[in-house]
Amino acid sequence: MAKIKLSRKERGVKRSYLVDIIMYSMLLLLGLVMAIPFVFAFSNSLKPLSEFFYFPPRLLVENPTLKNFKDLFRLMSDSWVPFSRYIFNTVFITVVGTAGHILLASMCAFALAKHKFPGAKLMFMLIVTSLMFRGEVTQIPSFMIFSKLRLVDNYGAYILPALCSTLGLYLIKQFMEQMVPDEILESARMDGASEFTVFTKIAMPMVKPAVLTLLMLSVQGLWNIGGSVYIRREELKTLNFALSQIMTGGIARSGTAAAAMVLMMIVPITIFIFSQSNIVETMSTSGMKD
Amino acid sequence: MSDHKNRDIKASAARLWKEIKKNRVSYLFCAPYFILFCIFTILPVAMSMFLSFTSFNILEPPVFVGLQNYVRLFFSDRIFIEKAVGNTFAIAAIVGPVGYLICLFLAWMLNELPRILRMLFTLIFFAPTIAGNIYFTFTYLFNNDSQGYVNALLIKYGIIQSPILWFQDEKYMVTLIIIICLWTSIGTTFLSFIAGLQGIPDHLYEAGAIDGVRNRWQELWYITLPSMKPQLMFGAVMSITGAFGVGSIVTALCGLPSTNYGAHTIMNHLEDFGNVRFEMGYASAIATLLFVIMIGTNALIKRMLSRVGE
Numbered sequence: 065m066a067k068i069k070l071s072r073k074e075r076g077v078k079r080s081y082l083v084d085i086i087m088y089s090m091l092l093l094l095g096l097v098m099a100i101p102f103v104f105a106f107s108n109s110l111k112p113l114s115e116f117f118y119f120p121p122r123l124l125v126e127n128p129t130l131k132n133f134k135d136l137f138r139l140m141s142d143s144w145v146p147f148s149r150y151i152f153n154t155v156f157i158t159v160v161g162t163a164g165h166i167l168l169a170s171m172c173a174f175a176l177a178k179h180k181f182p183g184a185k186l187m188f189m190l191i192v193t194s195l196m197f198r199g200e201v202t203q204i205p206s207f208m209i210f211s212k213l214r215l216v217d218n219y220g221a222y223i224l225p226a227l228c229s230t231l232g233l234y235l236i237k238q239f240m241e242q243m244v245p246d247e248i249l250e251s252a253r254m255d256g257a258s259e260f261t262v263f264t265k266i267a268m269p270m271v272k273p274a275v276l277t278l279l280m281l282s283v284q285g286l287w288n289i290g291g292s293v294y295i296r297r298e299e300l301k302t303l304n305f306a307l308s309q310i311m312t313g314g315i316a317r318s319g320t321a322a323a324a325m326v327l328m329m330i331v332p333i334t335i336f337i338f339s340q341s342n343i344v345e346t347m348s349t350s351g352m353k354d
Numbered sequence: 355m356s357d358h359k360n361r362d363i364k365a366s367a368a369r370l371w372k373e374i375k376k377n378r379v380s381y382l383f384c385a386p387y388f389i390l391f392c393i394f395t396i397l398p399v400a401m402s403m404f405l406s407f408t409s410f411n412i413l414e415p416p417v418f419v420g421l422q423n424y425v426r427l428f429f430s431d432r433i434f435i436e437k438a439v440g441n442t443f444a445i446a447a448i449v450g451p452v453g454y455l456i457c458l459f460l461a462w463m464l465n466e467l468p469r470i471l472r473m474l475f476t477l478i479f480f481a482p483t484i485a486g487n488i489y490f491t492f493t494y495l496f497n498n499d500s501q502g503y504v505n506a507l508l509i510k511y512g513i514i515q516s517p518i519l520w521f522q523d524e525k526y527m528v529t530l531i532i533i534i535c536l537w538t539s540i541g542t543t544f545l546s547f548i549a550g551l552q553g554i555p556d557h558l559y560e561a562g563a564i565d566g567v568r569n570r571w572q573e574l575w576y577i578t579l580p581s582m583k584p585q586l587m588f589g590a591v592m593s594i595t596g597a598f599g600v601g602s603i604v605t606a607l608c609g610l611p612s613t614n615y616g617a618h619t620i621m622n623h624l625e626d627f628g629n630v631r632f633e634m635g636y637a638s639a640i641a642t643l644l645f646v647i648m649i650g651t652n653a654l655i656k657r658m659l660s661r662v663g664e
Contacts, residue, residue, distance in 0.1 A: 091460070098482065230395070288486025337477060348552065
């Protein structure tokens, strides 16, 4: 990936500086607009209560305080179900769901990318087609299936559908196909390695960027799960659900709600920051041929 | 004659079975994922299509009613025809293409920035997609009373006299939803474009310059875009799917139903009949229609994109 871009002179293409200035100011402007809600959330999470009653309200905090975070933790400890339970639920489903998704999706992707067998094309076509519609469309039959499988009020309702998320499979399959050379796999087979060893010892280490991408996508999905129609028991509900309850508390709770929001987004954003270059590398093979 | 045919079929079936047995390892690799995929994705689509031809309320077994649900949907459901279809297509027609172009523009601009700046901007633009609840801040920014930031500013400068009920007023709902959707639309599409751009080898640009490419727009159209066609396809699929599926944001911000169905989308209509009224057969017809619209638009756009750079 490391590559030095040619300067415009070397490329020999004429560009006016005026257009450059216009376009980069647009970029900057868009960046600022995109950042507003984040600045807003961070700033609110540090505001003392009195600053919420300014008229007109201000975007930035004047006397930052950590009181909102303290309030948030106090509210948490007062809740009916111990708050640690919500945290456990979210961490549990995120870890199990992500690990399972990575394992199942890469196994399937390996076969689809590197084996030739009847039905492989059809399977991949079904997966690509499923990228073209949203899961919510089929919520009614899904509900029937979930209740038949006794997944209502069960961690499985969060985890099982996440295991077979299709975007992850698509990305890792494309990456394997283009980044893992057949010759290396073939020579390992010649040496007598079983297919499972070929998969774990040779293919998987070569697709680390794709694995990190699946990790990011899967954590992002599972960590942010809020209320679910399949979960009614309070002690099975997620952190995001509990925190969004706080967010509906009106202006007096605005600070605490902002603190909750800030805490929630730390995990997925940190993961993205650390895996960003790997994700971009994975996306380089994401393309679709007709 | 038919005997001969039978023998042919039998022979090819036997051959297929042999093929399958030979490849059993491949099937074992696929099985865990694919079985779950069938249960949670394919089966629901099939059931939805089946149920769309029935009358079904979950308690009693479904009764076959033919095309009745579709007839009702197209000819007598005024909320669907007058509100849901219009809003869905209006939102999709703006969020899809504009979001797509914003992603392309941003990726194109970022591509020439130094690495650190590029990573910083990528984070800023992608963050709304990964930070789950962040769109809730819009409820504060566009709050109903004079404490809402936008209302406060407008009142301060004397543009309005009394606060606007942003998410309850029919005049503003759809526009706001579009803005918020655009704001969260810079997702996988954008990342895919960034990667596509970085993968274009420099010698293509050099060759282009020799062949008479004169400015950045020609460079974009004749070299950059054709070289990243597969990413453009993938991005289009992700954008279209997102743009037609707008629904839960409307429910979260404007309620279900929104005032006078002002921001009602097909997705909301589906929610309304499925989760509130329990008319499952009818809701399934809505779902099937939305499914067909999504797949159909994708097919259409793919055909259009295959002509880029010609």
